[in-house]
Amino acid sequence: MKFSIKSGNPEKQRSACVVVGVFEPRKLTEAAEAMDKIAKGYISGILRHGDMEGKAGSTLLLHNVPHALCERLLLVGLGKEREFNDKEYRDAVRAAFKALHETGATDAILYLTEIPLKKRDAAWKTSQTAIVALESTYRSDRLKSKPGESKPHLREITLGMTSTAESASSEEALQQGLAIAHGMNLAKDLGNLPPNICTPTYLAQQAVNLAKTYKLKATILEQKDMEKLGMGSLLSVARGSRQPAKLIALEYRGREKMEKPIVLVGKGVTFDTGGISLKPAAEMDEMKYDMCGAASVLGTLAAIAQMRLPINVVGIIPTTENMPGGNATKPGDVVTSMSGQTIEILNTDAEGRLILCDALTYAERYEPEAVIDIATLTGACVIALGHVASGLLSNDDELAQELLLASEQAVDRAWHLPLWDDYQEQLKSNFADMANIGGRAAGTITAACFLSRFTKKYRWAHLDIAGTAWKSGKDKGATGRPVPLLTQFLIKRAAQGVKKAKEAS
Ligand code: BES
Numbered sequence: 011m012k013f014s015i016k017s018g019n020p021e022k023q024r025s026a027c028v029v030v031g032v033f034e035p036r037k038l039t040e041a042a043e044a045m046d047k048i049a050k051g052y053i054s055g056i057l058r059h060g061d062m063e064g065k066a067g068s069t070l071l072l073h074n075v076p077h078a079l080c081e082r083l084l085l086v087g088l089g090k091e092r093e094f095n096d097k098e099y100r101d102a103v104r105a106a107f108k109a110l111h112e113t114g115a116t117d118a119i120l121y122l123t124e125i126p127l128k129k130r131d132a133a134w135k136t137s138q139t140a141i142v143a144l145e146s147t148y149r150s151d152r153l154k155s156k157p158g159e160s161k162p163h164l165r166e167i168t169l170g171m172t173s174t175a176e177s178a179s180s181e182e183a184l185q186q187g188l189a190i191a192h193g194m195n196l197a198k199d200l201g202n203l204p205p206n207i208c209t210p211t212y213l214a215q216q217a218v219n220l221a222k223t224y225k226l227k228a229t230i231l232e233q234k235d236m237e238k239l240g241m242g243s244l245l246s247v248a249r250g251s252r253q254p255a256k257l258i259a260l261e262y263r264g265r266e267k268m269e270k271p272i273v274l275v276g277k278g279v280t281f282d283t284g285g286i287s288l289k290p291a292a293e294m295d296e297m298k299y300d301m302c303g304a305a306s307v308l309g310t311l312a313a314i315a316q317m318r319l320p321i322n323v324v325g326i327i328p329t330t331e332n333m334p335g336g337n338a339t340k341p342g343d344v345v346t347s348m349s350g351q352t353i354e355i356l357n358t359d360a361e362g363r364l365i366l367c368d369a370l371t372y373a374e375r376y377e378p379e380a381v382i383d384i385a386t387l388t389g390a391c392v393i394a395l396g397h398v399a400s401g402l403l404s405n406d407d408e409l410a411q412e413l414l415l416a417s418e419q420a421v422d423r424a425w426h427l428p429l430w431d432d433y434q435e436q437l438k439s440n441f442a443d444m445a446n447i448g449g450r451a452a453g454t455i456t457a458a459c460f461l462s463r464f465t466k467k468y469r470w471a472h473l474d475i476a477g478t479a480w481k482s483g484k485d486k487g488a489t490g491r492p493v494p495l496l497t498q499f500l501i502k503r504a505a506q507g508v509k510k511a512k513e514a515s
Pocket residue numbers: 282284300357359360361362386387388389390392447448453476477
């Protein structure tokens with residue numbers, strides 16, 4: 011789909027479909043009003059007959075509206091004006107696209123971004139419109155024997171604005187929205203691929219492809235490289251698998267060499283059987299999503315590279331399968347991590363932290379400004395926060411606040427959990443420096459406590475995305491989260507960096 015912004019009045023548009031909003035009960039927005047006026051009350055007449063109340067999510071498609079230049083007019087219900095908020099805005103855009111996809115229209119112009127929204131500007135509405143629109147066209151049908159069957163007709167989307175005042179910031183916002191949607195799609199594609207295709211080797215190949223497309227620097231560490239570095243913890247997870255483990259590093263330089271990078275570390279377990287501590291059979295297929303942290307790192311790098319964001323970012327992805335086998339790690343095994351700290355593995359299903367800890371130590375060599383790891387780490391996080399919010403834990407309150415702000419802006423929720431030292435004692439081991447599990451209580455926090463022992467040298471935050479990275483049930487699939495949160499965080503950081511550099515010169 012192609013997107014553009016155009017200023018002009020709705021009644022002047024020769025489009026296959028003009029889209030305008032209607033509040034409940036039967037209150038026309040400005041754009042709807044303008045259409046009604048040239049149609050000499052045709053639209054308000056239809057509403058008066060009771061064909062549309064304006065309920066949130068409802069739509070009404072009209073053909074041959076008198077005196078209109080467009081082929082179709084789509085009315086979108088916005089709900090009550092007083093209650094019109096972020097969620098209602100996104101729902102309205104989603105409903106509009108659902109209805110548009112059911113028509114034969116190949117282009118459409120939307121007049122929704124000027125509808126007033128508490129706390130949000132036109133730029134926000136513009137980028138959200140692009141994201142929701144592209145989400146509506148996402149399909150994961152590559153592996154069906156007849157792919158592309160449900161491909162939408164819609165090819166050109168115009169965001170109509172009656173004033174030109176905000177058009178420069180809206181253009182930038184549009185590009186940001188498109189980049190975020192692109193990154194989300196990439197993350198969804200990787201997440202949705204089956205584990206027989208999306209192996210550690212496949213992920214490494216995707217990283218190399220991304221590096222070629224966007225001129226990034228890719229480094230792939232093989233098993234023997236990791237052995238040399240002493241990554242005994244990461245390698246202990248890979249022991250049961252036939253697929254070789256990899257450590258991927260991707261460097262994006264949007265600023266001069268000097269500036270310290272933000273490092274993103276993504277858990278890339280391409281299939282998590284639990285290892286010798288085998289998981290139950292039910293829904294085990296969903297453990298193909300255990301590389302969604304890695305996918306979100308690749309998606310975010312694609313998004314910022316597409317925008318040419320002026321910031322330095324490094325993506326690090328430890329990737330392996332977690333399988334049982336004759337050579338697999340056993341409960342009770344003690345391994346030595348790259349940091350030198352020893353770990354008693356009491357449960358081989360707590361493998362995410364075992365691969366992340368070595369990747370986090372490896373991150374030190376980039377002298378990071380901050381490190382953020384993203385992982386489908388604990389079932390406990392799904393119990394605590396459900397599928398709504400990602401868990402956020404950090405050794406730096408300022409960084410945590412910054413991420414929360416980005417999450418709010420991007421409508422990609424996260425919730426701050428405590429990382430008090432009081433929880434550390436749950437990781438005590440009689441035989442090693444620490445155990446890899448901390449018991450049932452506060453499972454998300456003790457997992458983060460484990461990671462915190464490897465992140466003492468820099469500002470660090472951890473996002474547990476076990477509940478947010480994919481959906482189960484009939485709409486099973488990867489969500490592309492938290493690409494919006496991470497990209498928004500980096501957009502803001504980049505802007506601050508540019509501002510600081512200007513002030514200094
Ligand atoms: N990948 C899982 C976490 C997970 C579970 C994500 C369910 C999404 C849904 C992780 O590797 C894991 O197995 N964690 C264990 C840790 C436990 C053994 C301490 C868990 O959460 O059960």
